Amino acid sequence: MSYNFRTLNYLGSKLRLLDFINDKVQEITPLGAGVCDLFAGSGCVSRKLSQSHPVVSCDIQAYSKIIANALLKRFSIDDSEIDRFFKRLNTDSANRLKTAFHPLIVLEQNSIATKNIEVLTDILEHGSLEVFNIEHNVSCLSDLLDSASNCLKEDKLDDVRSLISRYYGGVYFSYKQAVDIDIILEGIHTFVSMENRDLFLAALLSTTSDIVDTVGKHFAQPIKARDSKGNIKNTVYNKAVKDKTMDVFPLFREWLIKYKNLSRSEYKHIIMQGDYEQCLKELPQYVKTVYADPPYTRDHYSRYYHVLETLTLRDTPKLSTVTIHGSTHISNGIYREDRHQSPFCIKSKAPAAFRKMFELVSSSDRNLLLSYSPYDETKKSHPRVVTMQQLLDWAKEYFTSVEIVSAGTFKHNKLNSTEHFLNASEEAELLIVCTNRPK
Numbered sequence: 239m240s241y242n243f244r245t246l247n248y249l250g251s252k253l254r255l256l257d258f259i260n261d262k263v264q265e266i267t268p269l270g271a272g273v274c275d276l277f278a279g280s281g282c283v284s285r286k287l288s289q290s291h292p293v294v295s296c297d298i299q300a301y302s303k304i305i306a307n308a309l310l311k312r313f314s315i316d317d318s319e320i321d322r323f324f325k326r327l328n329t330d331s332a333n334r335l336k337t338a339f340h341p342l343i344v345l346e347q348n349s350i351a352t353k354n355i356e357v358l359t360d361i362l363e364h365g366s367l368e369v370f371n372i373e374h375n376v377s378c379l380s381d382l383l384d385s386a387s388n389c390l391k392e393d394k395l396d397d398v399r400s401l402i403s404r405y406y407g408g409v410y411f412s413y414k415q416a417v418d419i420d421i422i423l424e425g426i427h428t429f430v431s432m433e434n435r436d437l438f439l440a441a442l443l444s445t446t447s448d449i450v451d452t453v454g455k456h457f458a459q460p461i462k463a464r465d466s467k468g469n470i471k472n473t474v475y476n477k478a479v480k481d482k483t484m485d486v487f488p489l490f491r492e493w494l495i496k497y498k499n500l501s502r503s504e505y506k507h508i509i510m511q512g513d514y515e516q517c518l519k520e521l522p523q524y525v526k527t528v529y530a531d532p533p534y535t536r537d538h539y540s541r542y543y544h545v546l547e548t549l550t551l552r553d554t555p556k557l558s559t560v561t562i563h564g565s566t567h568i569s570n571g572i573y574r575e576d577r578h579q580s581p582f583c584i585k586s587k588a589p590a591a592f593r594k595m596f597e598l599v600s601s602s603d604r605n606l607l608l609s610y611s612p613y614d615e616t617k618k619s620h621p622r623v624v625t626m627q628q629l630l631d632w633a634k635e636y637f638t639s640v641e642i643v644s645a646g647t648f649k650h651n652k653l654n655s656t657e658h659f660l661n662a663s664e665e666a667e668l669l670i671v672c673t674n675r676p677k
Contacts (some may be wrong), residue, residue, distance in 0.1 A: 241289040245305050245440065246447040247455035248280040249542050250611065252531060255667055256286040258645045259607070263287060264526055266605045272525035276514055276595075277532050282304040284507075285500075287529070292505040294525055296517035298578055301443055301546040303511040308440030308497050308508040315498055317432050320491065323438075326429050331399055332421045338389040339403055341382045343413045350482065355475050359463040362474065365408025368557070371428050379408075391644045398552050399424050402545075405572055409460045410450050410545055412482035419446060422490055423552065441493035448489060450545070451481040457545040459571040471517065500600055514591075518598040528599050531609040532582035533590075534622040544574050585623045592624060593632055596672070600636035604673040610635075628672060637672040644668055 242256050252259060252406055263273055273286040274294040279302055288310055295306040336343075342365075349357035357378060362371065364377040374380075390396040396404070407416035419442065426438045447455060463474050510517050514637035518528070548555055555574040556618055559566050581587035600605045610626055626642075633640045645667040 241286045242499070243282060243285055243309065244280075245282065245309070245444050246280040246546075247283075248452075249456055249531075250531070251280060251282065252609065252667075253282050255645055256282060256499060258667070259283060259529065259609075259669070260286050260290070262607055262643060262671060263529060264290065266607070266671065266673055267291065267527040271527070272522060274517070274521055274525050274528045276480060276517060276528055276530040278302050278306055281309045283529060283531070285309040288503050288505060288507055290503075291570065292454055292507055292524065294508045294510060296510040296512065296514070296519060298511065298513050298580075299543060299547055300511060301550040303509055304436050304439045304550055305443060306509045307436040309500065310502065310509065311436070312502055313434055313437050315437065317495070319434075319459075320494055320498070323425060323429055324487070324491065327421055327425045329421075331393075331395060331424065334393045335390075335395055335400055335403065335417055335420060338386050338393065338395065338400070339407065339413050339417050342379070342386060342408065343417070345379070345382060346408065346413050346482070350475075350478050353470075353475055355470050358474050358478055359470050361408040362461055362463045365413075366572055367404045367407065369572060371404075372557070394458045398554065401552060401554065402549060405548065406545055407611075409446075410457065411446070411454065412451070412478075415449055415482065415484070415486050418486035420537070422486070423549065427552070437497050438494060439550065441497050443549065444493045444497075445486060445490045446546065446549065449475055449481055449484045449486065453477075457544045457571075458542045514595055515598065518595070518602070520578075521602070521604075525604065527605040527607065529607045530595065533580050534585055534611070534624070541571055541573055541577055544571070544577055547577075548574060557631065565585075583623055588623045589628070589632075592629065593635075596632055596636040599672070600674065603674060605674075606633075606637070606670075608670040608672065610668045610670060612620070612668065620622070626668070633670060633672050635672055639675050640670075641671040642668055643671055 242253065245254050257594065268271060271291065272294060273287045273291040274296060275287060276296055278284050278295040278297040281295065281302065284293050287293050293310060295310060297303065345357065346361055349361070360377045364379055367383050367386055370383040390400055402411070402419045402423065403413065403416040407413045411419065422442055424437060426442065426504045427525055430438050431478045450457060451461060452459070453461065457652055461474060477594060508522070510520065514532070555576065558569045558573045559579070560569050575650055581591040596606070608629065612626065619645055
């Protein structure tokens, strides 16, 4: 029975390393003791560890909490309830939302069918209705966006019922996909009981991760339509055909059934939403090992998942702005103004954050497994804000035993052979194993 399960296209996912991580947790954790997944993210490590231990899954992002609940908790739902859910989605407000966006949907679909990359580029660069309502940018979409906005206002649908369509339609998703997401989201909040809601929401999060029209299937930014000379790239059409034509409803049903049919352990698990410090201070005594995979570079920002966060919170966030050459505009990524940025990926804050984590884990007499992915300078990877040597030096201040384990070679190396070890393991995922056992 496999507990390996991918929920999202996730930056730095540990999906391929689950067996490696699980083996190391087993080595240092007493039988039946609890384990904390401190930066749970997509939840794949939490699920894997839940096979053998009660898990505390913690992350500061709301979408991560939804996914962890869907992976770890038990749900009582059958296929007939899923069928009833889909039958109830054809509501009056759903039909009015389709009507409001129909001209934009037709324009986008026709531009894909006729390979009109100029129109597709305008949609990517100026397609957000929310941004249009703020900035009133002129494009071939202007009249249609203005009409859609008026239609939503007249029907009193310019609220959370059109959230994804208004903010991200045309840009991250096709207009039709965005409308379908909104219809499903409204159905989840209207027809699904609180006991089962996270299961449906997690399936919708996974669906959006599959269909999003971006490089790498992340939400860091939309497709960059033009090259440095202003020429439209071929990828505009190629990605649109591949991503924007995917049908939301059957994919959502597929994900919903996958989540429903997941095997789940008999342990009682806890899901926390909060920062690392809060979580560590509130851990139950039975938790004896903490697995931590904090963000190490400026790439690892919440901007990669801001759309998932907005879908989960279902609010109407204020959008962040950028100022270029004295002119201020909404950010191209249509980011939330309140995006969380972890101290672990801010060079000035990372040392204190790591030290605090080491201190809290050690002082509570727990073990720590810290993931670290070395980078190759020749491949233009962003440097880590802290080095492996720094981590080892800090860890040694708080733990009596510090070892490095490589996923590539599985060789154990004590702290006194660090330099030799690091030179030989430039690309393999590493685990820093910190305990207060005798060396």
